[in-house]
Amino acid sequence: MAGTDRGRGPGEEQLGPAPAVILARPQLGENVGAAARAMLNFGLTELRLVSPQCGWPNAKAVAAASGATEVLNRMRVFEGAAEATADLHHLFATTARPRELHKPVVTPEEAAREARALVAGGRRVGLLFGAERTGLTNDELVLADALVTVPANPAFASLNLAQAVLLVAAAWFKAGDAATPPRRETDTRPPATKGELRGLLDHLVAELDAVDFFRARDRRASMTRQLQTMFERAGLTEPDVRLLRGVVKDLARGGRKGRGAPR
């Protein structure tokens, strides 16, 4: 999907403080890059890797980041999850199957709301994700204050790593957007008045009468009402009505002159 405004810098200065994303033992560079891209899509810029299995630096990660190089450039690598989270106040760990760890289990939206409140209060927050195949170990999960689980198809719940990052990051962005009402483009062309709609209907019905379209009086009444209902609920604009009147006029007149006749 195209749509980036390259003129604006995506840095933290503009987006404000935000959680760090910590990937534990990622196996594929593509996923690290795709996670970086997803992070920047939703205003997260601080990425930390815990002993990456994919090797680092990684060309596939750079390719998959699709321009989110700022995130990769700032990225830091740590040996263990404890080291990678040592400076944080609050840690959310994303897992498909919350085990019996006596931790609160929340949705991405709930985590995002809580993270917004914590960050607003000056806390440093982290979002921890496990390795592609194995997820998070119990030693990693125990570091978390809460577990995040994405509601998904129970028969096929295994999310790609970068897509799990995306869903949590998108929830973070949305939680900050909550005050803003959803954008809705409205048609800026002036709507047709009732009189203009009536004029269109009368014009059409007169031309249909001229070709004996309705045949019977009761059909004329019901079909006219059906046409009127259509026009009323179509949300027609002034230009729409003008175009339709031209269509009716030319179809009827052009037709009368015979196909292909000069006009």
Added chain:
Amino acid sequence: MAGTDRGRGPGEEQLGPAPAVILARPQLGENVGAAARAMLNFGLTELRLVSPQCGWPNAKAVAAASGATEVLNRMRVFEGAAEATADLHHLFATTARPRELHKPVVTPEEAAREARALVAGGRRVGLLFGAERTGLTNDELVLADALVTVPANPAFASLNLAQAVLLVAAAWFKAGDAATPPRRETDTRPPATKGELRGLLDHLVAELDAVDFFRARDRRASMTRQLQTMFERAGLTEPDVRLLRGVVKDLARGGRKGRGAPR
């Protein structure tokens, strides 16, 4: 993230009817596969491709699907977006930058709620996504009833194709979690399909061509789009389309025979 319960079948029997996902001219097999996986994660199983640029069948797609082979096996390939959506009643098109198309613009969550209500009412719904680099063409966007835009970092808004599919699919799944009140249908007549609307448009344009209505080629393109947009948003039913086709036919033919001529 591990966590799939392979014991349960993910088929539509269990998940219920759901929207089709249509990918227009995808360039990378990986993205088709990743989209299939994301779909199945959130209960969508019907995938359609419009002239895939990545070649098909595609080994990279199979690898990236990570076991969502059921979705790839059911997948169908079409030549154009119109063919791929002809049997649908309602189409959402996802785009990063809604252009001036006079269509409602909604978030994934709003689209998901609306799609749930439509599907509950027996309508066939589609979710259309454009090519990685170029997005959707105006000819594709005009088919849509509404545009879906993901709120994202304005400085880096370009989402990966599979990730756009993921966000819309996740919203669909989530909308099913909340109890959706069944939509009250005010019109019990069956809605027209995209194919029926297309047939009406083609018929009208052919008759207008016969009377040289458009005069110039550029007027023909813009006016045809204006008519198409009108038909798409008018909420036409099957009987409406039948009536309008009769109107077009009799106006053009009756006109040709001369006013008042016997029929």
